[in-house]
Amino acid sequence: MSVNNSNPLHHHWDIFCTVVDNYGDIGVTWRLAKQLVAEYDIPINLWVDDLLSFSHILPMLDPQKSKQTFNGVNIFQWNNPLDIEFTAGSVVIEAFACELPSQIKSIINQLHQHPLSQAPTWLNLEYLSAEDWVEGCHGLPSSQPSGVKKWFYFPGFTTKTGGLICERELFNQRDEWQADSTHKLALFKKLGLQGINAEDTVISVFSYETPALAALCELWQASLTPIHALIPKGRSLHSLTSILPCDIKDLIPGQQFTIGNLTLHILPMTDQNGFDRLLWSCDFNIVRGEDSFLRAQWAAKPFIWHIYPQEDDYHLVKLQAFMQIYCDNLAPEIATTWSEVNLAFNQGNTNAVVMHWQQLHSVNLSLMQHAIEWPINALNEADLASRLVQFVNNS
Structure with missing residues (x-):
């Protein structure tokens, strides 16, 4: 895997998703990725470990292709270790506590430690819940050993949570x-x-x-x-x-x-x-x-x-x-x-x-x-x- 660590950070966001139960996790991240592109003009790189399951809800997707674009979203096959060039963007999202590749963590840590660098905003997008404790945990940081902060983002039904996926129209x-x-x-x-x-x-x-x-x-x-x-x-x-x-x-x-x-x-x-x-x-x-x-x-x-x-x-x-x-x-x-x-x-x-x-x-x-x-x-x-x-x- 080749790495591009040039600064400033690129405008795009990276979303990583491990497909669980065939359609649930990828269904949420796919909707979010499309909305961020369509309504906020944010370039999105969506990294998915199981393109075959993904293709069931996106029939035009070719599970054999490692790079493809639909609805303005760049879709990459997420292999471990990564075998596609990764360029640090402004935001990196772990969907539903999936574990970022070690190479990506290393890049984030390097950018954080370099005095002239700006590290990406690192988020863990959690599962949706209506439980009371969500309000108290939403938006909290977790300091990694390197000193980088990873923020916990909780969708939810109240104004003190991260909200619910819903397209404008x-x-x-x-x-x-x-x-x-x-x-x-x-x-x-x-x-x-x-x-x-x-x-x-x-x-x-x-x-x-x-x-x-x-x-x-x-x-x-x-x-x-x-x-x-x-x-x-x-x-x-x-x-x-x-x-x-x-x-x-x-x-x-x-x-x-x-x-x-x-x-x-x-x-x-x-x-x-x-x-x-x-x-x-x-x-x-x-x-x-x-x-x-x-x-x-x-x-x-x-x-x-x-x-x-x-x-x-x-x-x-x-x-x-x-x-x-x-x-x-x-x-x-x-x-x-x-x-x-x-x-x-x-x-x-x-x-x-x-x-x-x-x-x-x-x-x-x-x-x-x-x-x-x-x-x-x-x-x-x-x-x-x-x-x-x-x-x-x-x-």
């Missing part, structure tokens, strides 16, 4: 899309989904494995009106093997089968813009991870968040923290019903998830109105990218 685009039902019907047709009428209930499913999903599907079969569940090939389907007509590996996008009043549709993979529009087009969304979790909120539709399971059920602590914030302005009966559905789904409690799902009907209109109002309240007048730029300028 996203809500306007969503409102325009949802104002005309022909948009969603055209999208369903494009995805190869047949037999969906504008008045049918459509539910997107992007979850981890859980018996709660099978229980809901059994309930939906007995619905008085048609329900369509849109499910990509992946982990959600492992919960439904008892009702699938064939092995999961033999399913193909566009395939569908009907049991009672429930029709299961196998979704093709889509890029991020397509995924946003899918969430906008459904009546209810079941999502997982971080990127999809936030995009479901921006869709202004009711949702279930299937949070990544952690040891000692710590993920339920995170879930409870978010539910408390989300339900702050909700009437008690609505908050309780929605919270219990989420909790039961995450615990795999089949009886409870069915009971509380049935109770959603009585609070549906109020829950829908809350889902519409929530994005504006959650954004707190400043998105993550704008707060991040301001943080860097002030550090």
